[in-house]
Amino acid sequence: MSRHWQLIKIFYGASIAVQLEYRVNFVVNLIGSLLTAIGSLFGLSILIAGGSSLGGWNQTEAIVVVGVFTLMEGFMGVFLYPNLNKIGEGVRTGSMDFTLLKPLDAQFLISSRDVNILRVADLLIGVGLIVYASLKLSSVQSPGILIAVLLILAGFASIYSIWFMLCTTAFWWVGVENITELFWGFFRAGQFPVTAFPGWGRILFTFVIPVAFITTVPAEALIGRGKLETAIGALGVAVLLLIVSRLFWKFALKNYTSASS
Amino acid sequence: MIEVANLEKHYTVNEKEPGIAGSLRSFFSRKTKTVKAVDGVSFKIAAGEMVGFLGANGAGKTTTLKMLAGLLHPTAGTAKVAGFTPFERRSSFLKTITLVMGQKQQLLWDLPASDSFLVNQAIYEIPDLEYRATMKEFTELLDLDGILKKQVRKLSLGERMKCELAAALLHRPKVLFLDEPTIGLDVNMQVRIREFVAAYNQRFNATVILTSHYMADVTALCKRIIVVDKGHIIFDGDLSALIERSSPAKIVKLELSKVIPREILESYAPVKSLDGLFAELLVPRLETSKIAGRLLSELPVADVTIEDPDIEEIIGQLFQSQTVKS
Numbered sequence: 001m002s003r004h005w006q007l008i009k010i011f012y013g014a015s016i017a018v019q020l021e022y023r024v025n026f027v028v029n030l031i032g033s034l035l036t037a038i039g040s041l042f043g044l045s046i047l048i049a050g051g052s053s054l055g056g057w058n059q060t061e062a063i064v065v066v067g068v069f070t071l072m073e074g075f076m077g078v079f080l081y082p083n084l085n086k087i088g089e090g091v092r093t094g095s096m097d098f099t100l101l102k103p104l105d106a107q108f109l110i111s112s113r114d115v116n117i118l119r120v121a122d123l124l125i126g127v128g129l130i131v132y133a134s135l136k137l138s139s140v141q142s143p144g145i146l147i148a149v150l151l152i153l154a155g156f157a158s159i160y161s162i163w164f165m166l167c168t169t170a171f172w173w174v175g176v177e178n179i180t181e182l183f184w185g186f187f188r189a190g191q192f193p194v195t196a197f198p199g200w201g202r203i204l205f206t207f208v209i210p211v212a213f214i215t216t217v218p219a220e221a222l223i224g225r226g227k228l229e230t231a232i233g234a235l236g237v238a239v240l241l242l243i244v245s246r247l248f249w250k251f252a253l254k255n256y257t258s259a260s261s
Numbered sequence: 262m263i264e265v266a267n268l269e270k271h272y273t274v275n276e277k278e279p280g281i282a283g284s285l286r287s288f289f290s291r292k293t294k295t296v297k298a299v300d301g302v303s304f305k306i307a308a309g310e311m312v313g314f315l316g317a318n319g320a321g322k323t324t325t326l327k328m329l330a331g332l333l334h335p336t337a338g339t340a341k342v343a344g345f346t347p348f349e350r351r352s353s354f355l356k357t358i359t360l361v362m363g364q365k366q367q368l369l370w371d372l373p374a375s376d377s378f379l380v381n382q383a384i385y386e387i388p389d390l391e392y393r394a395t396m397k398e399f400t401e402l403l404d405l406d407g408i409l410k411k412q413v414r415k416l417s418l419g420e421r422m423k424c425e426l427a428a429a430l431l432h433r434p435k436v437l438f439l440d441e442p443t444i445g446l447d448v449n450m451q452v453r454i455r456e457f458v459a460a461y462n463q464r465f466n467a468t469v470i471l472t473s474h475y476m477a478d479v480t481a482l483c484k485r486i487i488v489v490d491k492g493h494i495i496f497d498g499d500l501s502a503l504i505e506r507s508s509p510a511k512i513v514k515l516e517l518s519k520v521i522p523r524e525i526l527e528s529y530a531p532v533k534s535l536d537g538l539f540a541e542l543l544v545p546r547l548e549t550s551k552i553a554g555r556l557l558s559e560l561p562v563a564d565v566t567i568e569d570p571d572i573e574e575i576i577g578q579l580f581q582s583q584t585v586k587s
Contacts, residue, residue, distance in 0.1 A: 003386075010383045014369060014376055021371045021412070097332055098367040101360055102384050103352035109384075254334050257272060 007104070008112050015082070015114040029118045037121045040070070055196030062193060063133040064219040068152065069191040071126025072214060075156050076163070077119030083111050084163050088170035088177055091256075100256070107249050111164065130222070139224040147231055148222035154238035155214040159187075161241035162209075164249070171252040190215040213237050262436060262468040263306040263329065268338035269492075270299040270324050298324040300492030301338070306470065308435075311462055313483035313500070314472040315576055321492040322472045326438045329470070330360040343436055356385060359434040363441035366425055368413045374424035375409045378431060385432035392431070398464075399427045402457050419450035426454065430461060437461070437469045443478055455481050476572040488579060496579060500572075507578060508570045510543040513553055516564040529556055538563075543570075 019026055057065070087110060090096035100106050134140040166179045186209045189197070194205050194212035206212040213234040220226045274296050277287040299321040306312050314322045327333045329340055331347035331354065340347055345354035368377040382392050400406055403423045408416060416424065426442065439458065443451040455478055462469055462482075473479055479486060480500060488496040496503060513530070517538045526532050526540055529552055533541040544552045549567060556562060 007383055010380055014372060014380055017376065018369060018371045094362075094365055095367070097327070097360070097362070097365065100332055100350070101330060101355060101358075103355035103386075104384055256333065 004108065004112075011113050012115045016117055019117065026118075033118045033121050037125055041125065055193050057193045057195070060133050060136050061219070061223050063129055064137075064222055065193050065215055066191055067126050067129030067133060068155070068215045068219050068222075069126075070122055070129060071152065072155055072159060072187075072190065074119055074122030074124075074126050076159060077122055078116050080111075080160060080163055081119075082114035082116045084167040085177065085180060086110075086114070087167040091170045096256070100253070106253070107164075107246070111160070134222065137223055140222055141224055144222050144224045144226065147226060148218045151218035151221050151226075151231060151234050154235050155218055157238040158210060158214055158234075158241050161238075161245035165245045168245075168249055168252045171255050171257075187211060187214075193219070210237050210241075262308040262310070262343055263304075263470070264339075264341040265305070265325075265329070266303045266339050268299055268302045268325065268328060268340055269297065269336045270321075270328060270333060271336045272296045272298055297492050299328070299335075302489070302492070302494055303338075304487060304494065304497055306468060308468055309462070309466040310485065311458075311469040311471065311483045313479035313486040314470055314489065315479065315486055316472075316489040320489045322489055323440055325489070326360065326440055326470065326472065330358060330438050331355070332360075356432055357434055358436040358438065359429045359432070360438045361426060361429045361440065361442050363422065363444035366413075366421065368421070368424055368428055370414050371412060373410045373412055374405075374416075374428065377413070377424075377428055378409075381428055381431050387432055391433075395431055395433060396427075399430070402460055403427060403453070419446050419453075422446060422450070422454065423457075426457065433465055435465065435467055437467055439469060439471045439473075441473055442471070443473060443475055451475060451478065458482060476576075480572060488576060490579075503579075504569055504572065504575060505546065507575050509546050510570065511546055511549045512568045512570050513542045513544045513549070513556065514566045514568065515540045515542070515556065515560075515562055518561040518563045521560060525560075 087096070090099060090110075099109055102109055134145075163180060163183060166183055169179060186205075189201070189205050190211040194202055194216040197205065202212070213230075217226070217230050217234045221231055272295070273293050275287060276292045276294055277283050298319075302321070302325060314325070316322050324333065328335050329342055329347055331350045334348050343354065343357045345351060345357070347354065347358075368374055369380070378396070381387075387395070400409070403426065405423060405427060408420045408424065411420075413421060413424065422442065430437070437458070442458070443454050446454065458469065458471070459482055461467055469482070471478060471482060484500060485498065486496070486500045486503065487494055510531075512533065517540065520538060521540070523532055523535050526535065526542060530542040530544045533543050535541075542552075542556075544567075553565060553567060557565060
């Protein structure tokens with residue numbers, strides 16, 4: 001395990017060094033992500049000022065959901081996007097060969113090779129929103145916080161697994177960049193409490209695409225509305241997805257055809 | 262070290278008619294076809310041996326190498342490399358081998374090569390001491406001084422290839438799969454790379470399989486060659502034996518100091534080509550020195566060289582006849 005941390009440190013160091021290599025690009029990107037962050041804060045302020053309740057959630061509670069959603073978005077932007085979206089390219093160009101030749105678990109290597117520090121702002125904004133709303137809510141208690149942290153980690157695991165599986169389909173279909181767009185599309189639903197959707201939407205986002213487990217459930221736990229069953233359900237979904245994605249990866253490797261030279 | 266028996270790899274490929282209409286048709290209904298890239302290949306390679314893999318494009322060389330490196334699952338047959346089954350991809354196996362592909366690169370494009378080396382050091386768990394010793398050795402052999410700190414994107418193709426090789430051999434693998442390691446390089450650089458591979462082979466008693474389009478790579482490094490065509494092995498044996506058997510003639514190249522009619526040249530040996538003052542004669546192998554001596558004394562010759570016929574031609578003939586078996 002400690003070896004893997006060591007490797008992640010080296011990978012991220014190299015990845016950040018690459019980003020710093022192009023100074024202008026880095027600064028432009030930094031400004032870009034700050035502007036995006038400010039833009040989304042403005043959007044949120046409208047939501048906060050609105051004052052209406054959303055599917056049984058008052059506005060402060062809804063902000064917790066938005067906070068968790070933004071945190072998840074940040075997690076994807078910082079850790080997942082720069083890695084997983086390269087799987088398709090790697091299969092298409094054959095650079096995946098080098099990944100598979102390394103004496104390391106290839107899934108680990110693929111998933112931890114790069115990091116995008118420019119999107120760290122999203123992580124911070126997400127945490128900021130959660131803290132801000134929590135301070136205003138008396139219902140937030142320490143056991144709830146602990147469970148919420150656990151559930152957020154489970155949410156990370158779920159998102160990772162789903163996205164990883166989608167990107168792994170590149171082993172058959174090669175060009176799969178748009179599949180992740182599809183995922184983003186659905187994931188956007190996660191910025192609203194799942195109870196705000198009509199019945200079919202609730203079912204869809206709970207059981208078909210488990211967006212509810214990723215954002216609404218941790219938020220519920222935090223504001224002291226969580227139910228034990230749903231918390232266990234969310235953890236179960238995360239573990240199950242991790243296992244399934246692992247098996248799917250093993251299966252995909254057998255079908256790897258490698259781009260010709 | 263390497264044992265391959267009846268290895269096969271079949272691919273399913275999509276076929277598409279050219280043009281947009283073809284693309285549309287192929288979008289809705291894909292026509293697929295099974296290609297036997299490798300079709301029943303068997304051979305054995307001993308430790309320390311350097312073997313050249315020859316064949317036209319698409320003959321199955323790269324596919325075979327990729328199966329041996331564990332990248333591809335064979336459709337049928339067995340392969341053993343250093344006692345491992347490659348496609349299980351155990352990490353102890355992966356630490357024993359390396360695959361260098363002249364057309365692809367693993368170095369981080371935007372960083373100096375030394376950064377990529379450090380990443381590989383961590384991945385392969387190379388102890389610091391060994392890493393430094395290897396780096397020192399490679400720096401000398403490949404003349405890496407001064408290019409390790411430059412961003413890879415700023416290196417010339419030759420410099421980059423030297424760094425690619427170093428990165429691929431940092432963990433001192435015992436088995437090297439080199440797929441066109443000198444492609445696109447100038448002659449000097451090709452020689453350099455060749456010398457390095459030979460030195461590495463000597464130093465670590467490494468087993469090497471080499472594919473190359475430059476016959477000079479193969480003739481310089483490999484005593485034994487395996488020729489593949491359409492997924493089959495059509496020759497496996499000594500390079501010099503192949504040359505002698507399939508081409509009984511040597512080429513005597515003459516630079517004349519005045520124009521000589523073709524008939525006169527024909528009286529010595531069959532003329533392969535005649536272009537002004539330059540002539541090439543096909544001289545029977547056993548009579549080479551005798552005829553060359555006569556040419557020199559009887560004709561106004563400014564310069565003479567004696568060569569084996571182009572090995573690519575020999576291989577070409579081999580593909581056509583497909584009768585040679587060893």
